Amino acid sequence: MRDLLVVGGGIIGLAVAWRALGAGLSVTVLDPDAGDGATRAAAGMLAPATEAEFTEDAALALHLAAAGRWLTFAADLEAAAGTGVGLRESGTLTLAYDDTDAALLRRLLALQARHAVSSRALTIAEARRHEPLLGPRLSGAAWVPGDHAVDPRAVHAALQRAIADGHGAVVPRAAVRLARHEGRVVGALDDAGRVHRAGSTVVAAGWASAPLLADLPEVTVPVRPVKGQTLRLQTDPDLAPRHVVRGLVQGRPVYVVGRSPATEGPWAGHCEIVVGATTEENPDDRRATAGGVFALLRDARALLPAIDEAALVEVTPRARPATPDNLPLVGPTHVPGLHLATGHHRNGILLAPLTAEIVVAGLTGSWFDVDVTRADPPTLLAALRASDPRRFPSPDPDTRRTDGGPR
Numbered sequence: 001m002r003d004l005l006v007v008g009g010g011i012i013g014l015a016v017a018w019r020a021l022g023a024g025l026s027v028t029v030l031d032p033d034a035g036d037g038a039t040r041a042a043a044g045m046l047a048p049a050t051e052a053e054f055t056e057d058a059a060l061a062l063h064l065a066a067a068g069r070w071l072t073f074a075a076d077l078e079a080a081a082g083t084g085v086g087l088r089e090s091g092t093l094t095l096a097y098d099d100t101d102a103a104l105l106r107r108l109l110a111l112q113a114r115h116a117v118s119s120r121a122l123t124i125a126e127a128r129r130h131e132p133l134l135g136p137r138l139s140g141a142a143w144v145p146g147d148h149a150v151d152p153r154a155v156h157a158a159l160q161r162a163i164a165d166g167h168g169a170v171v172p173r174a175a176v177r178l179a180r181h182e183g184r185v186v187g188a189l190d191d192a193g194r195v196h197r198a199g200s201t202v203v204a205a206g207w208a209s210a211p212l213l214a215d216l217p218e219v220t221v222p223v224r225p226v227k228g229q230t231l232r233l234q235t236d237p238d239l240a241p242r243h244v245v246r247g248l249v250q251g252r253p254v255y256v257v258g259r260s261p262a263t264e265g266p267w268a269g270h271c272e273i274v275v276g277a278t279t280e281e282n283p284d285d286r287r288a289t290a291g292g293v294f295a296l297l298r299d300a301r302a303l304l305p306a307i308d309e310a311a312l313v314e315v316t317p318r319a320r321p322a323t324p325d326n327l328p329l330v331g332p333t334h335v336p337g338l339h340l341a342t343g344h345h346r347n348g349i350l351l352a353p354l355t356a357e358i359v360v361a362g363l364t365g366s367w368f369d370v371d372v373t374r375a376d377p378p379t380l381l382a383a384l385r386a387s388d389p390r391r392f393p394s395p396d397p398d399t400r401r402t403d404g405g406p407r
């Protein structure tokens, strides 16, 4: 019997588990292949501004608050694990390829200004000074100093180490259903027939959270898979971008995230570059497609032609967990003992530290008592409310509670 069972060992599940251990809870994580879901494909952009969408103000507030937590989270995790997490605070260069892309970029800058996000238009000459290897055809550029990147695989490895050091267990088994007693969720049954009992259970299984919870009449978990393909390349450091490059190429978004040179392994002395990502309303079929790879390389090399010289070493197709309103499901549900941490869609890496903070606050009875460091607490509070898992009505009206959720 543990205090907490976490179903799902991606970056979200492990961040929750690690912070829960830090709060004094005993923790088990269940995942047959921890880190092999969306975490494996993610490039690691910490990009509230450059990933902002029109009409999604609550999401932007949430993402800005999450970005503000990454420095402390990375420093704490590196100290706990004794390994780096590849945080690069180098800012993001946003590029527009043609005139229509430049018009959209101007609208994005206006959106960012309305939300007091620091960003500014650059001339093409200024953009080339930031990033000398840009392609010949560009129509617009902007600089977003606060959007950074981290290496999700390094973060995941560090979390595994820190959890092991903290006496947490990561069990390589799949949860097949939740265990219940007198209405309460009391753990989960794994695919070997073993029941993992716990005082509380957090389901953080990405898009697979929906099928796992399908037979619970009290909760609605409208999470669907949205497939994305990313590419990993290796290049000489002289040919790697210095900053995250986010582009619009004839209306299609593309991003290029470079890492510092590797110090060991087969690519020691080279820089990894991640190019992403396709967005496909498709299931998690794990199939790389020729069309997906072609489109990503075509658009990335339009911005950074030196990509032609890099070695293409990996194509990673995985599915993000998306919700109907593009906000995650984070916190307690109507079912005693059951909490959710899923639905993070394009921002799972960015949202991991804040999600862990919110979930642990819910587990320890201080829901909404999270440390609000942002200048605009009411906005953050509204964003946290907007992420409440209880916002989607239960299919069974008799099981709806009227007193539990924040409103």
Ligand code: GLY
Residues within 6 Å of the ligand: 045, 228, 276, 277, 320, 345, 346, 347
């Ligand atoms: N965060 C970018 C993506 O999901 O592709």
